[in-house]
Amino acid sequence: MREIREIKIVEMDQYCEIAFHSYPSFKDFSDKGKKGFIHEMLFIRKHDPDIKFYGMFEGKKLIAQMRLLIFEMNFLNATIRVGGLGSLAVHLLYKKQGIAREMIDFCEKYFLDQKIPLVALLPFSPPFYYNKGYGYGTKMNRYIVQTSVLPRYAGENTCDFATKKDLSKLKKAHSEMMAQTHGMAEKMSYEWENNFSDPENLFIKSIDQQGETDGYAIFKFKSTHPDNYTKIQILVRELIYTNREVLSKLIGFFANQGDQAQTIEIKTYEEDFHYLFSNPLSCSENATDYGYFETNTQYIGNMYKILDLPLMLKHVEHRKYNNQNICFTLTLIESSRNQTYNIVIKDGDIGIEQTKKTFGLRIALTLSDFSSVFVGATTFRRLYDAGRLECSDMNKLMSLDAAFVVERGPVCWSDY
Template identity: 30%
Template sequence: MSQIRTLRSKDFNDFLVIVANAYPGFKIDTDEKIAKLKKRLIKLQKYDPTVNFYGLFRHGELLGGMRFHDFTMNLFSIKTKVGGIGLIAVDLLHKKEKVCKELVSYFLHHYQKKGACLTALYPFRPDFYRNMGFGYGTKMNRYKVKPRNLPRGDSKDHITFLHKKDMQAIIDCYNRYFKKTHGMMEKTKFELGWLTNPTMKVVGYKSKNKIWGYVVFSFKPETADNFISNNIHIKELIYESKKVFSELLTFLHTQADQISHIIFNTQDEFFHHLLSDPRDPSYTLFEPVAHETNTQGIGIMYRVIDTKGIFKILKSHNFGNQTCVLKISIHDSFLNNNDGSTRIHFINGKPHLLTKGKHDVEIHLNISDFSSLIMGVVSFKRLYEYGLAEISHTEYINAVNRLFMTDEKPQCTTLF
């Protein structure tokens, strides 16, 4: 019989041994590193009210653990609770014993009880978590850009280095951006560890004692055997206006004399339009005649844990100005209390939940695909074409597609 509870200080040594073996790339490979990380995680759990660590025990032995994040997300301009999970780790001796399944199940039920309708994670294997009901989020694009290929504006007069004393102004800037951007998570001071990290640099646009944008970056060598050839790796880029963005880009452009490339990880699917030459430095060409511009990857994944609840949260959201009664039949084998049908009467785009009555059209899909659909990551037409969704009356395909269309896909810069 398993017991899942909050980790106590005495549990962290065992937990970090499990983490070190589960993620050897973290290089937690000495007693000194374990002690240092233990101190940091205990402090994080003690002082950050949005973070908690949990462990699964059998017969008093810790077999696996995880970290919970109580997030606030901008969901189509509506602030809502979202549960985040990270650092899921299972003891090597207890793989294939359903430890991870029990951990994730506990996580989902925990946030249901807290009144959240949505959860999120970064997967170690997308297919594994898709089978647990998580749907793909917006893809991440990695661009390797020569500084000269970024636009150079008229000025960078407002660009300055930012420091620890600027913490609140940085948070305020980010959270103004958060309020305008679907998918972003609200930021707290506990996420700004990079302000005291000597390997990270922060420059921002400052005017009238306010920060209106900033870029967080580090230097990394282009090659191991050339100490004067370096790249800039962007960790976070936030801006509130076209002018602010222009000055930040101008700052990056002017690093061309010492920087080989700037590495951007961005969910902006139109980023290549910004560049004077969007080609990747590999200069790869593939058929018919296509120049490689970037690499892509699956990052954040979302999971709806309360289908009816998410429409209650989105009661003021306009679902494409459509009017119809839609029955959504969700297959959720991992979370039984979320499996089944929901009827919504959309009136000029505004949703109204129904407990009974007739419907105009019914759609069937798995919770993973519904989660991507409701977030605006993928269209209903695509899901239907791929055989991932069914519809009772095909004449309603366009109407259902418009219900879930969005101007912008969800963006998220929060790592957890």
């Protein structure tokens, strides 16, 4: 008999075994490494009560596991609760039995029971989750450039190193960036703990005229050549800033390290980040046809799923759909069933009309793709051009996009 229930503390050793064999690239398999991992999980249980450990049991044997968490996330300038699915893994001897799908179904019911209609996850296999209704979020850009191309900061240097004693100041800066960044979530306690527990991590903070911390960066140095210890790269793990002045100061700090580190790696969601550099070309020196040179590489990460559209519309009642006026019939295509809604947007207020008739504008797309549109990661028109959307009236599709478009797609720096 199989059941899904919360994992007890005395069962964490079984949780550890599945986690280590499911994600072996990131694990230390020594006894010390396993004890350290269990200690980390126990820290999460104690300090992050919104994170729950669930597993599927066959009798007393744990055969699958996952972490379910609740984010406080900025959704278009208002904080909402969002569900999160993390560390889903199945025992090596129980693969290909549909267990992962059962765990996901449990996860979605878990959040719907708490009136949370939006779930986010970091996928181990993006196509698997896409087929389960999860849409792709904003792509992340990874830049590796010469340190010498970073702009120097012309003002007074007000950066300083930070330690764990500065945690409250760092949290405040993070919260201020979250408040102005769509998709960003408050950090969990374990995320801060993991950053401070890594002995290679360095924290640099920016200090404003009032002595407050208004931004910070977490970074480390790494060797880039096995036979030359002087070849060094700066790896920026996190870059938090509330305005361009703060960004300039932090980037200026890294520019000053050019005598020690020849290159720097920075990850960002900003599409135009390459304008920051005097020379945006990647250290890879790759080029392609028509004389184009590589500046950065892009990555798919966070995925989102709307579990219940009527509940989702209530969940984000503050959203005003750019004050548009449009009516349309929406059909969401899922593997098991299709759902159709007649949606009316009037002066930015949205509602579902309870009628069997259809409107003149009718669109049909997968729940996965609609979830991406709704959170602002893409647009209806882009999906139409990609052949992912059917539309009855192309003349009205641009008006529909005007209602749902956001200035910038969701940004998420949470590691869960």
